[in-house]
Amino acid sequence: MAAIGAAAADGRDRRPWWVRREADIERLIARYPKPKSALMGLLWMAQEERGYVADEDVAFIAERLGLSRGYVESTCSFYSLYHRQPVGRYVIVVCGNIVCGLCGGADLIRHLEERLGVRVGETTKDGLFTLLVTNECVAACDGAPALQINEEYFHKVNPQRADRILQALRDGADLAELSETIGLTAPGAVWEAGESA
Amino acid sequence: MKYEKVLTKGIGEVDLTRIENYEAQGGYQALRKALKGMTPQEVHGEVKRANLRGRGGAGFPAGVKWGFLPDDGRPRYLCCNADESEPGTFNNRMLIEYNPHLLIEGILLAAYAVRASRSFIYLRGEFRKGFRVLTAAIEQARAKGYLGDKILGSDFSQEIVVHRGAGAYICGEETGLLSSLEGGRGEPRIKPPFPAVAGLYGMPTVVNNVETLCNVPFIIERGADWFLSIGTEKSPGTKIFSVSGMVRRPGNYELPLGIPLRELIEDVAGGLLPGRRLKAVQPGGASSPVLLPEHLDIPLDFDSVQQAGSILGTAGVMVFDDTVCMVRTALYYADFFSHESCGQCTPCREGTAWTARLLRKIERGEGTRDDIEVLKSLRSAMSGTTICLLSDFSITYLQSVLKHFAHEFEAHIEGRACLAGHAREVRSA
Amino acid sequence: MSDTVTLTINGRAVQAPKGMGLVEAAALAGIEIPVFCHHRKLKPVGVCRMCLVEVEGQRKPVPACTTQVADGMVVRTESDLIRHLRQGVLEFLLLNHPLDCPVCDKGGECPLQDNTFKYGPATSRLSVPKMKKRKAVDLGNFIVLDEERCILCRRCTRFDAEVACEGTLVVGQRAHEALITTADGETYDSYFSGNVIELCPVGALTSKAYRFKGRPWDLSRVPSVCTACPVGCNIELDFRFGELARVLSRENPEVDNGWLCDRGRFNYRYVHSADRVTQPLLRRGDTFVPVSWTEALMEIASRLRSVVRDHGPEAVGFIGGGRLTNEEAYTFQKLAREAVGTPHIDHRVAGQKVTSWAGYPGRLDDIDGADVVVLVDVLPAEQMPVADLRIRRAAQRGAALLALGPAAPGYRVPHTFIPVMPAGLARFLEEAASLVAEGEGQGRTGELSTTGAPAGPGPAGVDGQEALVRALRSARRVVAIWGGTDAAVGRALERLLNACRRTGDDRRLSVLIPGEQANSRGAEAMGVRPDRLPGHRPVEAGAAGLDTAGMLQAAAQGRLHALYLVGANLQETYPDGRLVREALSRVPFLVVQDLFLTETARQADVVLPAAPFAAKSGTYVNLEGRVQEVQEAQAAGENSRTDGDIFRALAEALGRRLDRSSHEIRWEVQHLLEELTVDGFVTGAALPGEAGAGAPAPAAGTARGDGNRADGRRLELVAVSRLYGGGGTARFDPAFSAVRPRAEAIFHPDDAAELGIAAGDPVELSSGPEAVTLPARISPQVVKGTVQVPRGAEGPAVNMLLTGGWHAPVTVRRRVLEEVG
Numbered sequence A: 001m002a003a004i005g006a007a008a009a010d011g012r013d014r015r016p017w018w019v020r021r022e023a024d025i026e027r028l029i030a031r032y033p034k035p036k037s038a039l040m041g042l043l044w045m046a047q048e049e050r051g052y053v054a055d056e057d058v059a060f061i062a063e064r065l066g067l068s069r070g071y072v073e074s075t076c077s078f079y080s081l082y083h084r085q086p087v088g089r090y091v092i093v094v095c096g097n098i099v100c101g102l103c104g105g106a107d108l109i110r111h112l113e114e115r116l117g118v119r120v121g122e123t124t125k126d127g128l129f130t131l132l133v134t135n136e137c138v139a140a141c142d143g144a145p146a147l148q149i150n151e152e153y154f155h156k157v158n159p160q161r162a163d164r165i166l167q168a169l170r171d172g173a174d175l176a177e178l179s180e181t182i183g184l185t186a187p188g189a190v191w192e193a194g195e196s197a
Numbered sequence B: 001m002k003y004e005k006v007l008t009k010g011i012g013e014v015d016l017t018r019i020e021n022y023e024a025q026g027g028y029q030a031l032r033k034a035l036k037g038m039t040p041q042e043v044h045g046e047v048k049r050a051n052l053r054g055r056g057g058a059g060f061p062a063g064v065k066w067g068f069l070p071d072d073g074r075p076r077y078l079c080c081n082a083d084e085s086e087p088g089t090f091n092n093r094m095l096i097e098y099n100p101h102l103l104i105e106g107i108l109l110a111a112y113a114v115r116a117s118r119s120f121i122y123l124r125g126e127f128r129k130g131f132r133v134l135t136a137a138i139e140q141a142r143a144k145g146y147l148g149d150k151i152l153g154s155d156f157s158q159e160i161v162v163h164r165g166a167g168a169y170i171c172g173e174e175t176g177l178l179s180s181l182e183g184g185r186g187e188p189r190i191k192p193p194f195p196a197v198a199g200l201y202g203m204p205t206v207v208n209n210v211e212t213l214c215n216v217p218f219i220i221e222r223g224a225d226w227f228l229s230i231g232t233e234k235s236p237g238t239k240i241f242s243v244s245g246m247v248r249r250p251g252n253y254e255l256p257l258g259i260p261l262r263e264l265i266e267d268v269a270g271g272l273l274p275g276r277r278l279k280a281v282q283p284g285g286a287s288s289p290v291l292l293p294e295h296l297d298i299p300l301d302f303d304s305v306q307q308a309g310s311i312l313g314t315a316g317v318m319v320f321d322d323t324v325c326m327v328r329t330a331l332y333y334a335d336f337f338s339h340e341s342c343g344q345c346t347p348c349r350e351g352t353a354w355t356a357r358l359l360r361k362i363e364r365g366e367g368t369r370d371d372i373e374v375l376k377s378l379r380s381a382m383s384g385t386t387i388c389l390l391s392d393f394s395i396t397y398l399q400s401v402l403k404h405f406a407h408e409f410e411a412h413i414e415g416r417a418c419l420a421g422h423a424r425e426v427r428s429a
Numbered sequence C: 001m002s003d004t005v006t007l008t009i010n011g012r013a014v015q016a017p018k019g020m021g022l023v024e025a026a027a028l029a030g031i032e033i034p035v036f037c038h039h040r041k042l043k044p045v046g047v048c049r050m051c052l053v054e055v056e057g058q059r060k061p062v063p064a065c066t067t068q069v070a071d072g073m074v075v076r077t078e079s080d081l082i083r084h085l086r087q088g089v090l091e092f093l094l095l096n097h098p099l100d101c102p103v104c105d106k107g108g109e110c111p112l113q114d115n116t117f118k119y120g121p122a123t124s125r126l127s128v129p130k131m132k133k134r135k136a137v138d139l140g141n142f143i144v145l146d147e148e149r150c151i152l153c154r155r156c157t158r159f160d161a162e163v164a165c166e167g168t169l170v171v172g173q174r175a176h177e178a179l180i181t182t183a184d185g186e187t188y189d190s191y192f193s194g195n196v197i198e199l200c201p202v203g204a205l206t207s208k209a210y211r212f213k214g215r216p217w218d219l220s221r222v223p224s225v226c227t228a229c230p231v232g233c234n235i236e237l238d239f240r241f242g243e244l245a246r247v248l249s250r251e252n253p254e255v256d257n258g259w260l261c262d263r264g265r266f267n268y269r270y271v272h273s274a275d276r277v278t279q280p281l282l283r284r285g286d287t288f289v290p291v292s293w294t295e296a297l298m299e300i301a302s303r304l305r306s307v308v309r310d311h312g313p314e315a316v317g318f319i320g321g322g323r324l325t326n327e328e329a330y331t332f333q334k335l336a337r338e339a340v341g342t343p344h345i346d347h348r349v350a351g352q353k354v355t356s357w358a359g360y361p362g363r364l365d366d367i368d369g370a371d372v373v374v375l376v377d378v379l380p381a382e383q384m385p386v387a388d389l390r391i392r393r394a395a396q397r398g399a400a401l402l403a404l405g406p407a408a409p410g411y412r413v414p415h416t417f418i419p420v421m422p423a424g425l426a427r428f429l430e431e432a433a434s435l436v437a438e439g440e441g442q443g444r445t446g447e448l449s450t451t452g453a454p455a456g457p458g459p460a461g462v463d464g465q466e467a468l469v470r471a472l473r474s475a476r477r478v479v480a481i482w483g484g485t486d487a488a489v490g491r492a493l494e495r496l497l498n499a500c501r502r503t504g505d506d507r508r509l510s511v512l513i514p515g516e517q518a519n520s521r522g523a524e525a526m527g528v529r530p531d532r533l534p535g536h537r538p539v540e541a542g543a544a545g546l547d548t549a550g551m552l553q554a555a556a557q558g559r560l561h562a563l564y565l566v567g568a569n570l571q572e573t574y575p576d577g578r579l580v581r582e583a584l585s586r587v588p589f590l591v592v593q594d595l596f597l598t599e600t601a602r603q604a605d606v607v608l609p610a611a612p613f614a615a616k617s618g619t620y621v622n623l624e625g626r627v628q629e630v631q632e633a634q635a636a637g638e639n640s641r642t643d644g645d646i647f648r649a650l651a652e653a654l655g656r657r658l659d660r661s662s663h664e665i666r667w668e669v670q671h672l673l674e675e676l677t678v679d680g681f682v683t684g685a686a687l688p689g690e691a692g693a694g695a696p697a698p699a700a701g702t703a704r705g706d707g708n709r710a711d712g713r714r715l716e717l718v719a720v721s722r723l724y725g726g727g728g729t730a731r732f733d734p735a736f737s738a739v740r741p742r743a744e745a746i747f748h749p750d751d752a753a754e755l756g757i758a759a760g761d762p763v764e765l766s767s768g769p770e771a772v773t774l775p776a777r778i779s780p781q782v783v784k785g786t787v788q789v790p791r792g793a794e795g796p797a798v799n800m801l802l803t804g805g806w807h808a809p810v811t812v813r814r815r816v817l818e819e820v821g
Ligand SMILES: Cc1cc2nc3c(=O)[nH]c(=O)nc-3n(C[C@H](O)[C@H](O)[C@H](O)COP(=O)(O)O)c2cc1C
Pocket: B053, B054, B055, B056, B057, B058, B059, B060, B062, B081, B082, B083, B084, B085, B086, B169, B170, B171, B172, B173, B174, B175, B207, B208, B209, B210, B212, B213, B388, B389, B390, B393
């Protein structure tokens, strides 16, 4: 886990994230009255850095906050948004709760499985997409059926819109921007939506 | 009928994430007013007099809750509950994404009133955009002197920490929220002691919902009397109703409490889809027992909805028309609760899983009458027997549909096609 | 304000102390409230919901485990509602439970089974298949988890977090997928893991050693005392048809609090090991031949007699005794002093100099009330594990825990480690004593030029000595725990404590020394020392015999003609392997009395098979001076004999009857112990003075100059205790073969970088002509400038590099692998 070797020839800083981002880490910990509270924030950082939380991240976080690895694992595994295994670059999470489910969500899941060629829970071979379904309502029922990609919203995702989203991401579109456009996140489009379900 | 928008004013018309726009429509005036001319006690007193009832689901008066904090010199904390995960509820998310400064102002006023040493926003992990918006808004507010040391030249200082959750419904329960904020599993804690006495890190703590806190600036700016003039006598103020399901215009609608259910569905939300008939309505999220078409004329306030046998809860109003299979609705919730139980209490952990398995069996047409009897009997074993209310929540809706839609369960058991005509669906959960 | 409250339970008035939980209060009145998650030694969490009761004025039933009694409280534990809810909880718990009671280890002593009989539903209403979970999850070295039987009461994880303070075993996932687990890539590695088996209210956590071995009703139970370390935890030995099947705790709150370490709990299978020596063995050239006891004893007697005749009784030496009962130890020294007539006898087999200390007598429960605990060159977790739980608890509740020495104690609880090299330890303490005496800390900033080690994992920016002095100045109750290996350190520690005492009379200052063997203190009190007779009486001036080092040197130089070792595998345990090798090969006659054919026993002329602990009755003295008695639990077995019986028979063969009966020995020992007892505890011996009588001579004669290895670097070799190391029983126990420490050289990352050593590299440690090659490991836990090795490890014998103490300068080189041409 030692920090060996700084910037490599290609200009990328290859040091572990916790070395590169020490200042962020310190700031995060300082926000709380007790350092332990920074645990979830550090897990988020690890996940932002490599897409999932690796064993060495658990070890680092435990060490840094003076906790046992078991404690960190116990906390991490409680929350469904942390991944402990590698996932695709885009993690698609379809809302599987009632409103989305009744308003086309079930069809959407089948459509995505078909288009991506994977089952729910799997990652496409090119490593681009992981398809998941959540039991939690994602608080977008007025835009049912809804899904999130890396926690960015997409509403009223009918099969055609789903295809456009996938294509745009394959073409390298910016996820947050895409969410604001195709995703129909602008108010009026979602709340007080005129479109019928 | 046209009602005045309060919390939602400007949303969809101007970009309120820009602090100038928020200020232009009167934002941060209440904070200025309080810090210039009101003591914390006076701010607290005004909120108490306004009878601002909690919008997080329980309807407990915020002013009364603030009064429970012991005055013993220990640090106090304010937590804004922005974990909004109740199925069918999406108004907090809108407030955060489109009116973040209102929430910040509300938090600052509440923190001032309860003399909090630090404030936290427990933000649902899924709200990535909300996190961006809030973080940016906090920086804007800090730059303008609304946040940080000696706010607006007063003696009042405050920091707001945005804490991102990571996918767990139970972190919306106030003590689960505190466990999570402390860096642990979001497991609820036994009450008493209540958070007001021993909350975050064991210190006196107030937990309030986003919408509750967003009301505070208006109460301070316009006075409790103004607030009391809206809504009903016991449920004053407006409420943002999140309407979803089989209506023409699902969305968030801010209306005075006490508006009739019929008006909400038929006028505001555009009514049902063409050719459909209303089957049932859930007025307040996953755990609210069904209301039937015969209840369309009840006023939507905390007490009236309770009298009708349901709860206003989060005012997440879900409308089911005649295409909906009620067995399946129960199954959705059962899957949800059995996934979201924190797993501490035996009745909740085991009961929610058992419920889901029985309902799946029934939905597939493999159930028996005994299974229904078992489901009915679980009410007593799962209500009032656990640390938090999730266990109770998980069973109330089911009991109401078992009662009002017994024939649909019968149909599934007898192997007849689902009355709503749904194909059997195998969900990958 | 009164300290008791009166409440009503089921219509009966009950008095209970304030703050007591309802479960306990009801028990006082003979009313049972069934529980699963609740355990009186763990903080109540109220998760199983079995203990729900009705309390008047409460809307909902409340858990009795987390509810405290209150004056005037009205409680109902047997209402229809409560009975109904209990049935509900049991129904839930049994839903997916495999109901495999007939093959379950817990069957017959299972609260789930018992509560189901008493309170449960008649039949299961489950109409879907039971949920499947994993059946035999290997959690760690000694434990297996059956996830289907687990009821998630969390007793195990709470023990690990609250009592062991380690947090390795945790709850993972959530909802019905919740399970007991560890971090990915970790196992439940703990010296205390076995306790969770006893805590588990079902058969989810089971012992690998005991699994499927017995049913509770087949077992006969005998109370006993653990002899694996000097704490002396109280245990129950469960025999199944004469075979020792398991070891359980027999709670004694003053000693063990109901906990055991894994060594004590699981290290029993050696008793029935096939490797045991079961018959006396006589050397015939290069081999041993089994002989009868008579023949063996006659042989020993005749050889000893001729040594005495030719060279005098002082040509015979006796070593060992720390594993014996007091009665046996007493007989042992009688054998030496009276039957043979030699003063050379010593129980110390592993380099310890001091095993007890009269000056500041300490008790285990002193730790509970301490506000400062100072560890001086000692690793309590390795040397006195169950007592370490008290230390952890003290630190957890806010006591200052400071550790000084060359090796860090890997605590998870708050503590301060002050790295100090062994050679500088005495001076470090003396300087601290002066600072305490001076009465103000700010005057001097500690100058640690020579005494303080280079900055190791100590607290950044805080001077170690100042931290110690500051803690001691404000402390009311101080417990010092010391390894007892260097008498000069002991004297410096005495000075430090004296200085503390002078700053206030109301202070309680105590010292605990973990003996190197379970009954080191008993052996010492019984006079198994060259300088002391039974009862700590000093021998006449000038009449002191040789200590262990002295005897080994004498043997190596041909001055000792017979050596008798009892439970002493010196080749493994003595910190000068070369000296042992020379002594054992040179001494003309060697007797070894042991359970196994150890390396040491292999060199003997006669091997006498001793019986294991369970065959003995007698008394032991634990590290705090507590006398504990055991009864024979098991016959010695056809051909082994207890050590005491062997001594008596040998004395007889020598023509000297030591006693008329074992009763008489008992009586004498009891009398001796009573004389030494103050306040119920056996007092310690005086610390050896600077040049005091009997102060063992420094191990001269073997000092070797270091050959000039210009290419190497000098580091301080520090050999540390390991609970599972050593030359005794763990080596011959199948359950311990996997956990026995492997010999390795552990370096601080900076030293490793400087030496160009990577993990796994072979490195050569040398001292003089001796060299040992070990695989390298790198750990920031190791103090810079030292190379750490485990004692008594599997692999090359590191004690070849030592000269009587557990540290020595060595030359370190990376081994360049020779190319095989
Ligand atoms: C299972 C459960 C989930 C809850 N989820 C939320 C939630 O997502 N948001 C919320 O504000 N309150 C939620 N609550 C209610 C909170 O416990 C708490 O009452 C509320 O945050 C108080 O705020 P208020 O008084 O302003 O309404 C939940 C309660 C339970 C029992």
